[in-house]
Every structure is written in structure tokens, then in C-alpha cells.
Amino acid sequence: MELDLYREVSRIRALELLLNRHIEEHGFGGFWHPGLGQEAIQAGAVSALRRDDYLFYAHRGLGYALAKGMSPVTLLADLFGRSGGSVGGKGGGTVHFVDPELGVLGQGGTVGSSFVLGAGAGISAQMLGTDQVVAIFFGDGAAARGTWHEAALTASVWKLPLVWICENNGWAISVPIAEQSPTENIADRAAAYGVPGVVVDGQDAVAVREATEEAVARARAGEGPTLIEAKTLRIRGHFEGDKQAYREDAGDGLEVPRDPLKILRERVPAEQADRLDAEAKAEAEAALEQVLAMPPGDPGVITDGVWV
Amino acid sequence: MSAEPPPTSVRTFPPSAAESANAPSEAPQLGYARAINQALGEEMRRDERVWMLGQDVGKMGGVFGVTRGLFDEFGAARVRDTTLNETFIVGAAAGAAITGTIPVAELQFADFMLIAGDEVFHKMAKWRYMHGGKLSVPMVLRLPTGVLGGVGAEHSQSLEVLGMHFPGLKVVLPATPADAKGLLKTAIRDPNPVLFFEHKGMYRTKGPVPEDPEFLVPFGEAAVRRQGTDATVVATGLMVPRALEAAEKLAAEGIELEVIDPRTLVPLDMETIVASVERTGRAIVVHEAVRTAGPGAEIAARIQEAAFFALDAPVWRLGALDTSIPQSPDLEQLVIPSAAQIEAAARELVAI
Numbered sequence: 001m002e003l004d005l006y007r008e009v010s011r012i013r014a015l016e017l018l019l020n021r022h023i024e025e026h027g028f029g030g031f032w033h034p035g036l037g038q039e040a041i042q043a044g045a046v047s048a049l050r051r052d053d054y055l056f057y058a059h060r061g062l063g064y065a066l067a068k069g070m071s072p073v074t075l076l077a078d079l080f081g082r083s084g085g086s087v088g089g090k091g092g093g094t095v096h097f098v099d100p101e102l103g104v105l106g107q108g109g110t111v112g113s114s115f116v117l118g119a120g121a122g123i124s125a126q127m128l129g130t131d132q133v134v135a136i137f138f139g140d141g142a143a144a145r146g147t148w149h150e151a152a153l154t155a156s157v158w159k160l161p162l163v164w165i166c167e168n169n170g171w172a173i174s175v176p177i178a179e180q181s182p183t184e185n186i187a188d189r190a191a192a193y194g195v196p197g198v199v200v201d202g203q204d205a206v207a208v209r210e211a212t213e214e215a216v217a218r219a220r221a222g223e224g225p226t227l228i229e230a231k232t233l234r235i236r237g238h239f240e241g242d243k244q245a246y247r248e249d250a251g252d253g254l255e256v257p258r259d260p261l262k263i264l265r266e267r268v269p270a271e272q273a274d275r276l277d278a279e280a281k282a283e284a285e286a287a288l289e290q291v292l293a294m295p296p297g298d299p300g301v302i303t304d305g306v307w308v
Numbered sequence: 309m310s311a312e313p314p315p316t317s318v319r320t321f322p323p324s325a326a327e328s329a330n331a332p333s334e335a336p337q338l339g340y341a342r343a344i345n346q347a348l349g350e351e352m353r354r355d356e357r358v359w360m361l362g363q364d365v366g367k368m369g370g371v372f373g374v375t376r377g378l379f380d381e382f383g384a385a386r387v388r389d390t391t392l393n394e395t396f397i398v399g400a401a402a403g404a405a406i407t408g409t410i411p412v413a414e415l416q417f418a419d420f421m422l423i424a425g426d427e428v429f430h431k432m433a434k435w436r437y438m439h440g441g442k443l444s445v446p447m448v449l450r451l452p453t454g455v456l457g458g459v460g461a462e463h464s465q466s467l468e469v470l471g472m473h474f475p476g477l478k479v480v481l482p483a484t485p486a487d488a489k490g491l492l493k494t495a496i497r498d499p500n501p502v503l504f505f506e507h508k509g510m511y512r513t514k515g516p517v518p519e520d521p522e523f524l525v526p527f528g529e530a531a532v533r534r535q536g537t538d539a540t541v542v543a544t545g546l547m548v549p550r551a552l553e554a555a556e557k558l559a560a561e562g563i564e565l566e567v568i569d570p571r572t573l574v575p576l577d578m579e580t581i582v583a584s585v586e587r588t589g590r591a592i593v594v595h596e597a598v599r600t601a602g603p604g605a606e607i608a609a610r611i612q613e614a615a616f617f618a619l620d621a622p623v624w625r626l627g628a629l630d631t632s633i634p635q636s637p638d639l640e641q642l643v644i645p646s647a648a649q650i651e652a653a654a655r656e657l658v659a660i
Contacts, residue, residue, distance in 0.1 A: 054407065085440075086439075086440060086442070087438070087439055087440030087442075088440045088441070090437075090438075090440060096438040096439045096440075098439040098440060098442045098443065099442075100442055100443060105403075105406060105407070105443065106435065106438065106439045106443065108426075108430065108431060108435075108438075109430070109438070110426050110430060113399065113426055113427070113430070113431060115399075116395055116396050116398075116399025116400050116402075116403065116427060117399050117400070117402055117403030117406070117431060117435075118403055119396065119399070119400045119403060120399065120400035120401060120402060120403020120404035120405070120406075120407070120411070121403045121404065121406070121407040122403075123388075123400060123403070123404045123409070123411075124403075124404045124407035124408050124409045125407065126385075127357075127359060127385060127386070127404075127409055128357075128408055128409065146395065147395055147399065150391075150393045150395050150396045151396060151399075151400070153391055153393070153396075154390060154391055154393065154396055154400075158388075304437075304440075304441055305436050305437045305439075305440060305441030306436075306437050306475050306476050307476070307500055308436070308444045308446075308499035308500050
């Protein structure tokens with residue numbers, strides 16, 4: 001299990017580093033919200049899902065969809081607005097990756113809107129008796145949305161098969177969590193809805209995976225939702241290019257304290273870790289090269305998909 | 309008046325599919341609310357993926373009684389009472405729609421879709437588009453609309469134009485019990501999201517409603533409610549019976565109005581409207597929505613774009629005053645067009 005997790009964290013890390021470097025050197029037409037340092041949550045939680053479980057990801061990084069099985073070529077093509085993306089060239093920046101076969105159901109541009117949609121996916125699963133679970137990722141900023149409380153209220157009464165995974169990186173754009181939350185833990189809010197609220201070390205992929213496995217088992221057994229709060233750090237700005245002038249503790253944007261990759265590395269043989277790192281780096285570089293050679297989205301797609 | 313007014317209207321074109329879809333008069337009489345109820349029951353029986361959610365739609369049968377009896381037949385899993393939470397009602401419906409079920413969500417008042425604005429106008433309307441057409445959102449949002457008598461500024465509005473302004477939403481406004489049933493069944497079978505504006509002031513209106521479970525009224529086909537030669541009146545919802553009342557009054561004076569009910573604003577059957585205006589040379593659009601930037605502004609603009617040289621007079625619009633709806637049941641009627649106002653406006657237009 002550790003080796004599989006290491007592979008996923010390393011693949012996500014390689015993409016993060018490559019993207020950050022590419023954007024620094026070549027600029028970027030859209031907005032990229034880097035997820036450097038938060039890879040353990042994305043890889044760990046998604047590894048506890050079944051292939052047909054549903055995923056509503058958040059906007060910080062590509063790791064959620066990559067770990068769910070989407071190809072880095074597809075994801076980067078979406079990011080760079082290329083024709084080979086999952087949305088057929090309509091993407092750009094932090095976009096709406098989608099893959100119905102893998103249960104990747106997309107993301108709204110209004111942060112926190114997945115709570116109510118995710119509940120709806122849970123209703124479908126419950127009604128159709130499919131045994132599927134819905135994983136909904138969000139940040140500490142999105143935890144403020146009424147949509148979470150509104151979904152949590154009914155989801156807990158109806159025992160919907162949901163797992164909420166909060167990536168608490170301590171910053172809602174420019175405002176620290178202490179100025180946004182009266183309690184130290186966002187997970188405390190679960191108590192109001194009679195569901196478990198679990199705090200986990202978000203730098204430890206194994207811990208995240210174990211917490212998610214428990215939540216998934218509970219959801220699949222018809223016992224209802226769980227709120228997992230994974231404590232992590234925001235290494236870079238809200239978006240690539242954000243100088244973080246509001247932040248005294250901003251580091252150099254490169255060093256990852258309590259680095260999830262290093263934490264995992266202690267649990268796997270070094271030579272295997274090296275091999276996986278090399279594979280991840282090669283995969284990311286090949287994907288970017290392939291994507292940059294793709295044509296941009298055809299203007300013909302502009303009006304595609306308005307109607308069935 | 310047009311140059312050669314015949315005493316009664318004579319059809320010069322074959323009856324449209326829309327007209328033949330109108331209910332045969334021998335069908336049993338049913339109220340508008342019961343017709344909606346019948347459509348819901350039939351579609352839930354036909355397809356077990358169809359389900360409902362909303363406040364008090366369960367044992368109570370809805371605040372207007374529209375869903376009465378469905379909880380008993382289909383149970384709590386398919387007729388779900390929600391909390392007071394429009395965001396959840398619409399958002400969960402959208403999430404369910406992209407994952408294999410077909411929700412019919414009810415908001416107690418159409419005005420409340422503003423509470424769920426993000427869910428209606430972004431998620432319902434755009435989820436498919438934003439995700440490359442790989443997901444679809446087959447859901448219906450039932451929206452009791454219009455004035456009812458004393459429910460005030462936030463429970464009486466006609467907001468259908470908002471649906472026209474967000475590509476991706478179909479917009480339906482039935483004006484008869486048969487259309488209420490046939491259009492709702494079509495809406496439930498449509499793979500796109502539909503805003504279904506049912507007029508709460510017309511819930512008790514009776515009319516012939518076919519019992520055939522395959523009775524469907526297609527979208528995008530206007531109904532010619534009355535044939536006439538002197539002016540075309542395009543009316544929706546409650547304004548349809550009022551326009552017909554005005555037309556009967558004017559007929560006594562020798563003025564023959566053609567009354568067209570588009571039935572769906574998205575898609576909009578401009579073909580029928582333009583063909584009519586090309587014969588009558590005059591058009592007036594009547595709706596209960598506020599006149600400024602209402603649906604009539606769009607319809608009037610499209611008429612003049614398509615039929616400018618056939619027009620003998622400007623295209624007029626009648627709508628609600630640019631004010632909020634007062635709570636008083638007497639005063640609220642002064643805000644929206646009356647049959648007498650439609651009659652006076654049409655008389656004046658025909659005299660130009």
C-alpha cells in the first residue's frame with residue numbers, strides 16, 4: 001500500500017513542480033492554483049475509493065483526478081486549453097476535468113458548490129442501490145459556505161453515502177483560519193449534524209487513507225457521511241503569481257515542511273522510491289511536451305454542450 | 309385594421325402540430341393542479357428513475373396540494389420532503405441528475421429560485437457545458453409563479469425571463485390544464501434541465517385533459533388559441549385567458565385578434581408568431597412579468613427583425629408596471645395587465 005501511495009504522491013508532485021517551473025518560465029494564460037505540499041491528502045483519500053465511486057474535487061492541484069485514474073495528458077490538456085482535454089478544448093487554468101467512467105464529476109467555478117451536488121449524487125447512489133460513495137474535497141475557505149451546512153443537515157438525516165474531505169491549509173486566499181473559525185478544528189462542525197468529525201495529519205498519506213477508508217466503509221454501509229479534516233500547509237500563493245504580501249510566514253514556495261513525499265519515503269525501499277520518482281518525472285515531462293504540441297480548442301466547441 | 313378584414317378568420321395554412329396537440333374537447337375535465345399531479349404520477353410509474361423533492365411535497369402534498377397522494381403511492385424514497393433549503397433542493401437535484409436519476413424538484417414559489425441562484429443559473433444551466441458535454445442534467449424545477457392574491461412582493465413575481473437569459477435552461481409556461489400535463493411530461497422526458505413555471509393563480513382552472521399516458525405536448529410549438537386577422541397577441545400564462553377575453557370583446561366591434569400562446573419561451577416558436585404577424589401586420593406581446601426587459605422585449609425585437617416590412621404599426625408590449633407587487637390582493641391586480649387593458653391596447657394598436 002505504501003508503495004502505491006508513494007507512486008501517486010510522486011506523480012502528483014512531479015506534475016506540480018513541472019507546472020510551477022513552466023509557468024514561471026513561460027507564463028500562463030489562465031489561473032493555476034498550486035497544490036504543492038497537499039499531495040498526501042489527494043492521493044491518500046482517493047486511494048480509499050473504488051473506481052466507480054464519485055469524486056468532486058477541489059481547485060488546488062491536479063492530484064485528485066490523477067489519483068482517480070485520469071491521464072496527466074488529459075489533465076494538462078484541460079489546463080492549457082488544448083483540444084485533447086476532457087472538455088474538448090474549452091478548458092483553461094483550473095478547469096472542469098471530467099470523466100464519467102471514473103466517477104470524476106467535475107467542479108463548479110463557485111467554490112463550495114459541490115456540497116449540494118455531491119449530496120445529489122449520493123441520493124442517486126442510494127436510490128439506485130449502487131453502493132457508490134461520493135467523495136467531496138474542499139478547502140478551509142469553502143468550509144464557510146452555507147452549502148456545506150445545508151447539505152450536511154439533510155445528508156446526515158438521510159444517511160447519504162458521502163465523505164467530505166477538508167484540506168485545511170490554514171489560508172482562505174489571504175485570511176488565516178484563526179480569523180475565520182471560532183474553533184481550532186473545522187471537524188468540530190460535524191457534531192452539529194451528528195456525524196463523525198475526524199482530524200488527520202494531512203502530510204501523512206497513510207493516515208489520510210486510513211481515515212478515508214473508515215469513512216468510506218461507514219458511508220457504504222448506509223451509516224451516513226463523515227467529515228475528515230486533513231491539516232496541511234499552503235506552500236505557494238493562492239494562484240501562481242500571488243506574491244503573498246499578506247503573509248508573514250510565507251516561505252520560498254519550494255520547501256515543503258513535513259514533506260509528504262519524504263514522510264512516505266521512510267516507509268518504502270529507497271531504490272524503489274528513486275525509480276518511482278524517475279518514472280513520475282518522465283511521465284510529467286512527456287505529458288507536458290505532448291500537450292504543448294496539441295492545437296488549442298477549436299472555435300467550433302464554443303457552442304457545444306449547451307444542449308443534449 | 310388590415311385592408312381586407314374578413315368577417316371571421318379563415319385559415320390559409322394547414323393546422324400546426326401544436327394545434328393538433330391541443331386536447332380534444334371530449335377529454336375529461338380536470339384542474340390545472342390535478343393535471344400536473346397526473347403527469348407526475350404517470351411519469352413516476354413509467355420510469356422508476358423519476359423522483360421528487362421539495363418542501364412539504366410528501367404527506368402534505370405540497371403547499372398548493374399539487375403533489376397530493378404521490379407520497380402514499382411512491383413512498384418516502386421517491387417523494388422526499390426537504391428542509392427549508394432551496395440551495396439543497398436545486399443543487400441536490402442537479403447532482404442526482406448527472407448521476408442517473410431524474411429529479412423533479414419543487415420550490416414553493418418561483419421567486420425562491422433566487423435563493424438558489426447559483427444552483428439554478430450556474431449548475432443546472434452550465435454543468436453540462438462546462439464539462440465538455442460529457443454529463444447531462446435531466447431534471448425539472450417546478451416553479452409556482454405569478455400573482456395569487458395577497459402573497460406579496462417576494463411570492464408573486466414572474467421571473468421566466470431569467471431562464472431565457474441563461475443558455476442551457478428550457479423555459480415552460482403552461483396556460484391550460486392540458487398543456488400543464490403534456491408539457492410537464494415532455495419536460496420530465498427531456499434530457500436537458502427545464503424550468504417549469506406553473507401559474508399558481510390557475511391551479512383551479514379546469515379544462516379537458518387527455519388520459520392517454522403518452523399524451524405529450526412538444527416544446528417549441530406555439531398554440532394558436534384564437535385565429536384573427538387584425539393583430540397578433542402573443543400571451544403567456546395567465547395572460548392567455550385574459551387576451552382571449554379581450555379578443556371576444558373586440559370581436560363584437562369587428563376587430564379580430566389572433567392569440568398565440570408560445571407555451572415554451574426556450575425553445576421559442578418564432579415561426580408561428582412571425583407567420584401570424586406577416587398576415588395581421590400588427591403585434592402586441594402581453595405578459596405578467598415586469599415590462600422592462602421582460603420576455604416581451606425579446607419577442608418584440610425578434611418580430612421586428614423578422615417581419616419589419618410586414619408591420620403596419622410598432623410592436624407593443626404590455627407587462628407588469630415597473631414596481632414591486634403590493635401585498636394587497638386588490639392592488640396587486642392593478643400591477644399586472646387586465647383583460648380590459650389588453651382590449652384597450654389592442655383597439656388602439658389596430659387603429660394606428
